[in-house]
Structure formats: C-alpha cells, structure tokens
Amino acid sequence: METLENKTFDELTIGDTAELIRTVTEQDILLFACLSGDNNPLHLDEEYAKSTQFGQRIAHGMFSALLVTTAVATKLPGPGTIYRGQDMKFQRPIFIGDTITAKLELTEKKKRGNLIKISCTMTNQRDEVVFSGVSTAIAPTEKIKIKASPLPKLSFEAEG
Amino acid sequence: METLENKTFDELTIGDTAELIRTVTEQDILLFACLSGDNNPLHLDEEYAKSTQFGQRIAHGMFSALLVTTAVATKLPGPGTIYRGQDMKFQRPIFIGDTITAKLELTEKKKRGNLIKISCTMTNQRDEVVFSGVSTAIAPTEKIKIKASPLPKLSFEAEG
Numbered sequence: 001m002e003t004l005e006n007k008t009f010d011e012l013t014i015g016d017t018a019e020l021i022r023t024v025t026e027q028d029i030l031l032f033a034c035l036s037g038d039n040n041p042l043h044l045d046e047e048y049a050k051s052t053q054f055g056q057r058i059a060h061g062m063f064s065a066l067l068v069t070t071a072v073a074t075k076l077p078g079p080g081t082i083y084r085g086q087d088m089k090f091q092r093p094i095f096i097g098d099t100i101t102a103k104l105e106l107t108e109k110k111k112r113g114n115l116i117k118i119s120c121t122m123t124n125q126r127d128e129v130v131f132s133g134v135s136t137a138i139a140p141t142e143k144i145k146i147k148a149s150p151l152p153k154l155s156f157e158a159e160g
Numbered sequence: 161m162e163t164l165e166n167k168t169f170d171e172l173t174i175g176d177t178a179e180l181i182r183t184v185t186e187q188d189i190l191l192f193a194c195l196s197g198d199n200n201p202l203h204l205d206e207e208y209a210k211s212t213q214f215g216q217r218i219a220h221g222m223f224s225a226l227l228v229t230t231a232v233a234t235k236l237p238g239p240g241t242i243y244r245g246q247d248m249k250f251q252r253p254i255f256i257g258d259t260i261t262a263k264l265e266l267t268e269k270k271k272r273g274n275l276i277k278i279s280c281t282m283t284n285q286r287d288e289v290v291f292s293g294v295s296t297a298i299a300p301t302e303k304i305k306i307k308a309s310p311l312p313k314l315s316f317e318a319e320g
Contacts, residue, residue, distance in 0.1 A: 035226060038230040042239070068222075154191070
C-alpha cells in the first residue's frame with residue numbers, strides 16, 4: 001500500500017521541488033463534469049466543441065487545480081499541510097490525451113505561522129505552459145508517515 | 161433537458177449575482193479523491209481523521225473550487241466564457257453533510273478584452289464563510305443558448 005510522508009516546516013528548504021505527471025483522459029473529463037455539475041457541451045460534446053474556437057473538446061480549466069492540490073497534499077509538503085489558498089492562471093486549454101507535467105517549487109517560508117508559498121507551473125507535451133499559480137499553506141510541524149487510503153473503483157453506467 | 165444560456169458582455173452589469181447551493185456528500189469526497197488522486201486519509205478514513213485537529217473527515221479544500229467554476233461556466237456569465245484565472249482562500253473546513261451556498265457577484269467589467277471579475281463567497285449552513293475568491297474571465301460576446309450535455313451515471317465498485 002502506498003505511503004504518504006510529509007516534509008515538516010523545519011525540513012523544508014526554499015527551492016524544494018516536486019513533480020506530478022498526468023495524461024488527461026476522456027474519463028477524467030466525464031468525472032469532472034459529474035462531480036462539479038459543469039455539463040457544458042464544450043467539454044462533453046465533440047460535435048459542439050468542433051464549432052467553437054477550440055475545434056475539439058477541452059478539459060475544464062479547473063481540472064488543472066486538481067493536480068496542484070494533490071501535489072501539495074501528498075508530496076510537497078504532504079500530509080498535515082493546511083491548505084490556505086491558491087492563485088492560478090489558466091494559460092492554455094488542455095485537450096484529451098495531453099500529458100501535463102506539474103512542477104512545484106517552494107518559494108517562501110515564514111517562521112511566523114509556519115506559512116509557506118509554493119509556485120506551480122504546468123506544461124503540456126509540447127512544452128507549452130498551460131497553468132501557473134501559487135499555493136499558500138501552513139506547513140506541518142510534526143513528521144507524519146501514513147498509509148494512503150484505498151480508493152474505490154469507479155464505473156460508468158449508460159448516459160442518463 | 162437542461163438548457164444553458166449565457167449573459168453576453170453587453171448584457172452584464174456590475175452587481176449581477178448568481179447562486180449555487182450544494183450539500184456535500186461522502187460520495188463527493190470519494191469521487192474527488194479518485195479524480196484528483198489525493199488519497200490522504202484525512203478525507204477518506206474516519207478513524208484517522210478523528211485523530212487530527214479536525215476531529216472528523218473534511219472535504220478536500222479544492223472541492224470548493226468546483227462550485228465556483230461550475231457557477232461561472234453555467235450561470236454567470238455561462239457558456240462561451242473563457243475562464244482565465246481564479247484566486248481563492250480556503251477559510252474553514254467543509255464537512256460531510258454541510259450545505260454550501262456559493263454567492264457570485266460581478267465586480268468588474270473592462271471593455272478592453274471583455275475582461276470581467278467575479279467575486280465569490282461561500283458559506284455553510286451555520287453562515288460561516290468557508291471560501292472567498294475572485295474569478296477572472298473573458299465574457300462571451302455572442303448569445304449562446306445550448307443544451308447541457310447528459311452526464312453518465314457513476315457507480316462505485318468494491319474498494320480496491
């Protein structure tokens with residue numbers, strides 16, 4: 001079983017990095033639509049999407065936010081982090097099949113309140129920046145090493 | 161079938177509002193974990209969560225971002241909006257069963273580039289602010305009235 005281990009405030013150093021790579025699938029976009037309730041056909045209907053400026057379906061912009069939050073919560077600094085805020089810019093559309101690399105870097109560390117800032121840039125397989133942002137969090141002060149929870153398997157029934 | 165209709169840049173007025181209300185379920189949290197990959201037991205394991213400062217499982221902070229993006233993409237201004245960025249602060253944890261009311265308000269409108277800003281505040285059923293943020297977007301210039309796409313039904317298999 002996967003283990004999650006954090007970096008405590010004292011262990012963190014400006015310049016620390018983490019990376020998360022993910023290829024976006026059609027199922028991801030369907031799931032995002034189900035979970036958020038954003039059923040805009042730009043994301044779900046290929047025919048409609050062809051008539052737009054994008055020429056094909058695109059992922060919901062906020063999909064990229066899922067990669068940042070997961071990288072912060074499981075990698076840098078990991079469990080025990082209190083996520084306080086996120087600024088982000090959606091720079092370019094993400095298409096089905098795109099492979100997104102999210103690179104995080106610790107840019108600030110304040111003893112007062114154990115506040116940290118982490119910058120994040122995401123690029124696609126063509127090295128185009130699709131996302132940039134800054135996370136604000138309270139870093140954990142205690143070392144935590146825990147088992148990740150098992151995730152249920154999902155399946156789709158007929159469209160309803 | 162649900163219809164999505166936008167407000168064009170010309171139709172938008174400073175002070176326009178939109179609201180989205182949602183009660184957060186255990187399934188929402190499971191789905192968020194599956195989709196994001198954030199399998200931190202704070203969100204998924206009741207026993208572990210009891211040992212933390214929160215005393216119970218909490219929703220992923222970024223869950224609230226799904227409500228903003230959906231309100232912007234389907235209500236204010238709706239389809240045709242190009243979402244450019246989002247700043248947000250996670251003010252308080254969201255627990256399973258909480259009913260979250262997201263209130264959006266158009267606060268800025270710039271002819272140059274049809275740029276708009278929308279503020280969003282979310283409160284829980286105890287009227288505590290759990291989220292605040294500002295969305296930046298390019299408002300649509302053409303009237304769009306489209307059918308929302310049907311969403312597939314999801315089911316969970318045994319935990320894997």
